[in-house]
Amino acid sequence: MTTRQGPSLTLRLTLSFALASVLVLFLLGLIIGDAVEKHFEEQDIELLSGKMELVRHILARSKGPWPNPTVTQELDDALTGHHGLAVTIRAADGRIVFTNDMRAFPSDLSKAGAAEGGRPVKWIAGNGLPMRGIVASAETAEDGTMLTVGIATEIDHHEHFMKSFRHTLWSFVATAALVMGMLGWFVAQRGLSPLKAIKQRAAAITANNLHFRLPSEAIPRELAELTDTLNGMLSRLEESFQRLADFSSNLAHELRTPISNLLTQTQVMLSRARSADEYCDVLASNAEEFERLSRMISDMLFLAKADNNQIIPNLEPVDLAEEVHSLLEYYEILAEEKRLHLSVSGNGVVNGDRLMLRRAISNLLSNAIRHTPEDGSIAIRIHDSDQERVGLSVENSGPAIPPEHLERLFDRFYRADSARNRTTEGAGLGLAITRSILRAHGGDVHVTSADQSTRFMLLMPAKSGE
Numbered sequence: 001m002t003t004r005q006g007p008s009l010t011l012r013l014t015l016s017f018a019l020a021s022v023l024v025l026f027l028l029g030l031i032i033g034d035a036v037e038k039h040f041e042e043q044d045i046e047l048l049s050g051k052m053e054l055v056r057h058i059l060a061r062s063k064g065p066w067p068n069p070t071v072t073q074e075l076d077d078a079l080t081g082h083h084g085l086a087v088t089i090r091a092a093d094g095r096i097v098f099t100n101d102m103r104a105f106p107s108d109l110s111k112a113g114a115a116e117g118g119r120p121v122k123w124i125a126g127n128g129l130p131m132r133g134i135v136a137s138a139e140t141a142e143d144g145t146m147l148t149v150g151i152a153t154e155i156d157h158h159e160h161f162m163k164s165f166r167h168t169l170w171s172f173v174a175t176a177a178l179v180m181g182m183l184g185w186f187v188a189q190r191g192l193s194p195l196k197a198i199k200q201r202a203a204a205i206t207a208n209n210l211h212f213r214l215p216s217e218a219i220p221r222e223l224a225e226l227t228d229t230l231n232g233m234l235s236r237l238e239e240s241f242q243r244l245a246d247f248s249s250n251l252a253h254e255l256r257t258p259i260s261n262l263l264t265q266t267q268v269m270l271s272r273a274r275s276a277d278e279y280c281d282v283l284a285s286n287a288e289e290f291e292r293l294s295r296m297i298s299d300m301l302f303l304a305k306a307d308n309n310q311i312i313p314n315l316e317p318v319d320l321a322e323e324v325h326s327l328l329e330y331y332e333i334l335a336e337e338k339r340l341h342l343s344v345s346g347n348g349v350v351n352g353d354r355l356m357l358r359r360a361i362s363n364l365l366s367n368a369i370r371h372t373p374e375d376g377s378i379a380i381r382i383h384d385s386d387q388e389r390v391g392l393s394v395e396n397s398g399p400a401i402p403p404e405h406l407e408r409l410f411d412r413f414y415r416a417d418s419a420r421n422r423t424t425e426g427a428g429l430g431l432a433i434t435r436s437i438l439r440a441h442g443g444d445v446h447v448t449s450a451d452q453s454t455r456f457m458l459l460m461p462a463k464s465g466e
Contacts, residue, residue: 017184084154210238250413306436313353346382348390363430368396401449
């Protein structure tokens with residue numbers, strides 16, 4: 001037999017934890033890298049802006065036509081000591097009137113005002129070094145000639161640092177993701193340990209120790225509900241197994257009595273020669289036992305069909321008062337023997353199978369007559385329980401049934417006082433059959449018992465239009 005299994009829960013948690021960690025670290029790496037690069041850019045902008053102001057100030061004080069040796073010397077002096085700083089001044093016709101570095105600026109950057117007021121531009125110079133520069137217009141003092149000033153600085157040290165920084169950063173991210181994955185696996189193993197404990201405890205539970213329960217005191221809150229659910233299932237299984245064991249025991253007992261009687265009588269008769277009358281008496285007694293066995297088997301078959309929803313009532317309007325009066329005539333002799341007072345009140349018509357409902361009511365009347373003490377009373381009341389159902393109650397006087405037995409009265413072969421009732425005619429199946437009949441009709445039966453009175457209530461669907 002093969003079983004389909006999904007991915008391991010530990011693997012799922014580990015991968016989820018590692019994926020979440022990689023995502024967070026990746027975003028963190030992007031944010032840190034962008035922040036560091038912006039920091040260098042701001043440093044370059046501050047340097048280039050300062051030099052641009054210096055050049056503008058020198059040009060604003062310049063006099064005479066260009067090229068002007070005095071201004072050129074002043075610019076050379078001002079730029080002395082600034083390694084990697086390139087300054088180019090162009091006239092309006094594009095002619096270079098000053099430069100301290102022959103590396104060409106990009107064509108778009110060399111145009112007056114192309115990047116003025118905007119962000120600096122990066123490019124790779126002819127010697128392969130990265131550059132960042134700005135361009136602005138400047139006016140001379142003598143004739144107001146407009147010049148284009150371009151200032152750039154080498155940023156190779158920044159680029160080298162960023163390359164090393166990114167390598168270190170992403171190496172750390174990859175290592176951290178691996179470590180986080182391993183930590184996730186360890187955490188998942190630790191977190192699932194209570195579940196493994198529950199699994200081991202559940203694996204040890206068999207039909208012989210259904211009273212065992214899963215531990216719920218020291219487990220995480222998330223598993224407490226699962227444990228409670230499993231313990232509830234075990235309680236129901238234990239109860240079902242106990243009822244099944246009781247049923248088997250009761251069934252064996254009920255079958256053993258008539259079979260033992262048949263065997264004993266047969267052995268006694270065979271011990272010596274008998275007269276014809278004696279044989280007739282024994283055969284008549286055996287016939288009664290066979291009838292008892294036959295009724296019991298028929299009842300068991302009826303209940304087996306009810307368990308498999310194979311009881312299909314033949315629905316027709318049934319006058320409950322009429323059926324009750326008919327049954328009381330049948331039980332009249334038994335009631336008179338115990339001097340019981342019988343009363344009927346109310347009317348009601350239901351949709352049901354006449355024979356089945358008659359059997360259900362008969363079971364309750366027979367049960368009431370059997371358990372009502374002499375000179376007691378039995379009251380049958382019929383009334384509308386609500387607009388859709390009709391109720392029929394059978395209430396008899398007598399000792400109340402203890403509450404612990406009420407829920408099991410409708411179990412098969414169950415008797416509240418088994419020692420006393422084994423000797424009676426009933427096999428303990430009547431109430432179980434009554435409940436099966438009512439449920440097959442979409443109704444139900446309930447019992448209450450207190451204050452020297454026991455009351456069975458049948459609830460049945462009312463006839464349409466009633």
